[in-house]
Amino acid sequence: MPVKPAPKKEEPAKKEEAKPAAAAETSAAAPKAQKAEKKREKKHKEEKGVHAMYKTEGDKVSRTRPTCERCGPGYFTADHHDRYTCGHCGFTRYKQK
Numbered sequence: 001m002p003v004k005p006a007p008k009k010e011e012p013a014k015k016e017e018a019k020p021a022a023a024a025e026t027s028a029a030a031p032k033a034q035k036a037e038k039k040r041e042k043k044h045k046e047e048k049g050v051h052a053m054y055k056t057e058g059d060k061v062s063r064t065r066p067t068c069e070r071c072g073p074g075y076f077t078a079d080h081h082d083r084y085t086c087g088h089c090g091f092t093r094y095k096q097k
Ligand SMILES: [Zn+2]
Pocket: 068, 069, 070, 071, 072, 075, 086, 087, 088, 089, 090, 091
C-alpha cells in the first residue's frame, strides 16, 4: 500500500514586529489620562452623603435643603423637581411656582 506523503501544512510564521518603546508608551498613556478625566467629571456631577446637605461659608453653616416639618431638624427632605419629600415620614411639600 503506497503511502502518500501527507501534504505538509506550512503555517506562515507570524512575526510580531517589535514596536519601538517610545511609540508604545505614548499610545498607551494618552487614552488612559482621558479616561481618568471623564471618570472624575462624572463623580463630581452629583454629591452624595450627609455632607452634601450642608454648606459652609466661613464660620457659618447653611443647609442646602429644608428640614422636615413633621420630623423636625435633623431630617432633611429630598429635593425633587416639583416637591420636597421626607424619607422618614413621607411628608411632601410641593414647591410653589
Ligand atoms: Zn419627616
